[in-house]
Amino acid sequence: DAGVIQSPRHEVTEMGQEVTLRCKPISGHNSLFWYRQTMMRGLELLIYFNNNVPIDDSGMPEDRFSAKMPNASFSTLKIQPSEPRDSAVYFCASSGLAGGQETQYFGPGTRLLVL
Amino acid sequence: GQSLEQPSEVTAVEGAIVQINCTYQTSGFYGLSWYQQHDGGAPTFLSYNALDGLEETGRFSSFLSRSDSYGYLLLQELQMKDSASYFCAVRDNYGQNFVFGPGTRLSVLP
Numbered sequence: 308d309a310g311v312i313q314s315p316r317h318e319v320t321e322m323g324q325e326v327t328l329r330c331k332p333i334s335g336h337n338s339l340f341w342y343r344q345t346m347m348r349g350l351e352l353l354i355y356f357n358n359n360v361p362i363d364d365s366g367m368p369e370d371r372f373s374a375k376m377p378n379a380s381f382s383t384l385k386i387q388p389s390e391p392r393d394s395a396v397y398f399c400a401s402s403g404l405a406g407g408q409e410t411q412y413f414g415p416g417t418r419l420l421v422l
Numbered sequence: 423g424q425s426l427e428q429p430s431e432v433t434a435v436e437g438a439i440v441q442i443n444c445t446y447q448t449s450g451f452y453g454l455s456w457y458q459q460h461d462g463g464a465p466t467f468l469s470y471n472a473l474d475g476l477e478e479t480g481r482f483s484s485f486l487s488r489s490d491s492y493g494y495l496l497l498q499e500l501q502m503k504d505s506a507s508y509f510c511a512v513r514d515n516y517g518q519n520f521v522f523g524p525g526t527r528l529s530v531l532p
Contacts, residue, residue, distance in 0.1 A: 340520065350465070350509065350522040398464060411455075411520075413464040 311414035313399050319420045325387040328417045331380055332401030340411065341374055341384050342398040350398075356382065389421045424448045426510055426523035433529045434500055442495045442526045444510035452513040454486050454493045459525070460506045468495070468508075497528070505530045 312331040320326055332339050341353040354364040356376045364374070371390070376382040386393055396418050400411040426446045434440040444454065453472040457465040469477055471486035471493060483496040497504055510523040 342522075349524050352520050352522075355520065400465075410467045410470065411457075411465075413466065416464050 311399055311401050311412055313397075313414035313417050315417060316415060317418045317420075319422065320389055321422050322390055323388045324421075325385065326389045326393075326419060326421075328384040328386075328397050328399075328419070330382045330384070330399030330414060332382070332399070333403070333412055334380070336401035336403040336412070337379075338402045339376060339382050340400040340402070341382070342400065342413075343395045344398060344416075345395045353384070389419075391421045394419055394421050424512070424514065424521045426512060426521060428508075428510060428523045428526045430524065431527045431529070433531065435531045436500055436502060438500050439496065439498045440500060440528065442497075442508050442510075442528070444493045444495075444523055446491050446493075446510070446512045446521075446523075448512050448514040448521065450514040451488065451491075454484070455511045455513070456482075456484050456495045457509045457511060457522075458506050459509065465509060500530050502530050502532065504528060 314329045337358050339356045342350055343353055344350045353366045354374045355362050359376045372386055374384045396416045398413050398416045400413045402411045428444050432440055453470055455470045456468040458468050459465045468482055469479055469484040471477055471484050474486055474488055476483055476485045481498045486493040507525040507527050509525045513520050
């Protein structure tokens with residue numbers, strides 16, 4: 308398996324522009340997570356899907372952020388309009404039960420810079 | 423609220439043993455996980471404890487005491503490549519929330 312795939316790997320945009328981050332989870336995994344990582348705030352869970360249904364979006368910073376999972380193999384995180392404080396690394400992770408444990412597999416991340 | 427505490431930095435020499443502690447305060451508890459993250463990379467899973475006791479995986483071991491809300495990651499026979507950040511994470515509320523600790527930066531010196 309190719310692992311969790313994220314695109315783009317790097318994104319530089321100007322304040323006010325729309326940004327769409329994409330994620331393909333590992334085939335067969337039924338949970339998908341979006342995280343944001345910054346030096347100041349560490350690794351924060353933004354939203355979590357189970358079987359394509361959003362379960363907990365309490366970590367989404369504000370209405371400018373939205374996430375969708377139209378099917379088991381694809382999810383998007385959208386920021387509209389973007390602001391400089393959104394600059395961070397955004398990780399997507401997927402998980403599925405294995406041997407009684409639950410392991411999250413992270414994608415390589417999207418490094419977002421909003422100017 | 424939910425919070426996890428870890429030391430911010432730990433330094434050790436090659437071949438040594440180091441222990442990274444994690445204390446947590448959450449509204450529920452579903453398990454304690456440990457992740458490793460190298461600079462510029464993504465977190466990678468190391469271990470998971472749902473029950474009290476020690477779990478061993480090669481040079482790495484993880485311990486959990488639910489009564490103390492405490493766990494640790496033990497790294498033995500340290501190697502230079504072990505220099506990275508290590509995060510503990512708790513899943514609480516029967517798996518509805520996933521919270522990461524602030525991370526511990528481990529530096530392994532020659």
